[in-house]
Amino acid sequence: MGTEGDNVRVIGGRYRLEARIGRGGMGVVWRSTDTLLARQVAVKELAVDESLSEAQAHEQRERMLREARAVAQLRHPNIIVVHDVVQHDGRPYIVMDLVNGGSLADRIARHGPVDALHAARIGLALLGALRVAHAAGVLHRDLKPANVLLESGTARIVLTDFGIAQVEGATTLTETGGFVGSPEYTAPERMAGDRSGTGADLWSLGALLCAALSGESPFRRDSMGGILHAVVYEEFRPPAEAAPLLPVIQGLLEREPARRMGLDEAERLLRAYVATGATPQAAPPRMVVVAGTDVVVVHRRRVPTRVLLVAAAFLAAVAGAGVAAAALLADRDDNASQGPPSSTSVPTRTGTASGSPTPTVTVTREETRTATPRPTAPPGYRTVRDPQGFTVAVPQGFSRSVDGERVLYMSPRRTFRIGVRTAGPLSGGPAAEQRRAAADGPRSDPGYRDGKVTDTSHDAHDAALWEFTRDGFSAAEGPRRTMDLCWEEGGRAYHVWVSAPVGRIDEARGYFDAAVDTFVPSAGN
Structure with a gap:
């Protein structure tokens, strides 16, 4: 006792x-x-x-x-x-x-939001903490302002409360016993019950940065059902205060884990802001929101149907969430090619007092390629028009080579390799193609392990992401990790992948995201 x-x-x-x-x-x-x-x-x-x-x-x-x-x-x-x-x-x-000082949540409650420079420094400190934790296989899973301490008298920022942390690859009782975490800061894949990876912590960081700048999470609502609906479905409407760091916040709040901004890229952009006061901009896909007579263009990514359906079922189980779940199911985006752009009414961020009707906005989706232009090449990249029939952004200094059907863009010493392969229609679609390749992995790739195929989407096309580790091409090189996205478009199949040393996978994710986001097949290809 x-x-x-x-x-x-x-x-x-x-x-x-x-x-x-x-x-x-x-x-x-x-x-x-x-x-x-x-x-x-x-x-x-x-x-x-x-x-x-x-x-x-x-x-x-x-x-x-x-x-x-x-x-x-x-x-x-x-x-x-x-x-x-x-x-x-x-x-x-x-x-x-014992850290003498309050939390970021206390700071916001007492003194209001922080300025963009302070928020960028908080983001850099947390990215450094997450880099070490993720390298050790530890996921935080509850990144929020209440778990960030600001030490009095110093500039030290401390990430705390790893009480629900998960050792990557292990099934924990906090996981199997029910949902644990703070829904306003929880990634959509965790909401959907998927086994989450390091990207879930990065999503939480995006929501945290937005809260630090504006005073509250962008997904705060009046009920649990409303929060879940906002996280997995509603368009992210950034507050005006988030503008200085918006490219980082939007990249981290990408709903599809495979396209979410990586740790290295987020760190690069935040360091650029701290050094110059300006963050490089990119133009992601968009949609048009019509509210009354006003038309507002906001950034958009397609939400995978599977996530919508699982989240809708979860919402329906939450008291008072039936309407939200029904609206979510009614508006699911199973196949954008089945008809013209659709419209639906969804609740706005907050309701009105005294039980009056909740205001609605009409959302009109633009699914054609002309309505969703590709982002331009990020700083440090160049756009190449490849003879094989596509354009793509690759980092400066990467050189091109051809290996059979594959086009490779490689960094000096071949540390990072960006690959593209085009083919005819696939038997069974992208998911079947990737699963066949994964099944063949142990035979075709020495030391093949940790393979995983995830159904996803790419610009309203069904897609599949295959991730795996294999032995390097030499003992000195060490193991390598590959991310390979496959989809069909215009009667052709496309593979875009990146291969990198396991210890530098976060940097590779930045290259992968840039390649996937900027890849455009040539007309007639």
Whole structure:
């Protein structure tokens, strides 16, 4: 038992819990004293589901402790320091560094939003923390302003509360026991129940940056159903305050994980803003929103139908969300080629008082290529018109070569390789094509492993993303990761892929996103 007296407990034989300084969905945080080393620490008392059987509760505690120990191995100036992990009276506790200062959420509540320069510096600090965590296979899964500490008297920004973190590849009890996290900052793939990767943390960062600049999450609504609807369906309407960092925020809030901005690209753009006060702009696909007599052009990406359907079912289970779910299902985008651009009425961001009808806007989708122009080449890239019948943006300094049916653009020393292959119609479509290739991977690619095929879309065309790791072409090169997107368009099939060392995959995602976003088949190809 802990030592009781004057409402003070001692756990682990040395940590005296003195005052509660925070509470969240995963437990209570105490200002404490390490009596052995005579220093102040923070102790998080993790909540345990009291409805579990004794065996289940034991399993939950053990998993929490394993995950906490994994987080304790992380070392970065912008990650909270974990000193110890203990179990006391059947309950797990995490002993952490005590950061004197409030959270970003406290800062916003007391003083309002931060300016763009401060937000960019917060973003850079969190990207540095996520880089280290992701490299160690740790996903945070609850990135939000309340979990970002601003140390008083210094400029240090600290990411904390890895209490629901997940070790990549492991199934955790916090995951299997139900949804855990903050819905306003949760990526659509997690809402849909998919196993999420590092991109889910980057989505959360995009929502956090928007909140830091405007004062609230862009997905805040009056109900859980409204939040889920906003995350998986509604067009992102950036607040005016987000304009200085909008290219980063939009890139991070890309709904399709395969097209979401990578960590390296987000870091590059934020550093550019800090250095120059200006962020490079890109022109993503768009749609037209008609509200009354006003016409507003906003940025758009197609939401995968599977995500819409799963989210709609989830919404229907939430009290008061039936209407939102019905609207979502009625407006699903199964096949843009089945008819002319459609219109639907959807709720605006907030309702009206006294039970008056919720205002609506009419959304008209433009699905033709002429209505959704490709982004121009990002800074540091050049647009090439390839003799094989396509244009694409590739980084400056990449050289071209041809390997059979494949066109390759490679960095010096072949570290990064961007590939394009065109073919005739596919038997069974892109998904079948990619799954055949994945099944053949162990034979065709030495050391093939961690293969995964994900159904997705590309500019309203069905597509499939194949990701896998293989041995490098030499022992010195090490293992490599490949991302390969396949889709059919105009009677032809297209593959665009990027291959890179496993340790530099985030940088490669930036190249991949640029290639996919700017790829255009030549007329008549």
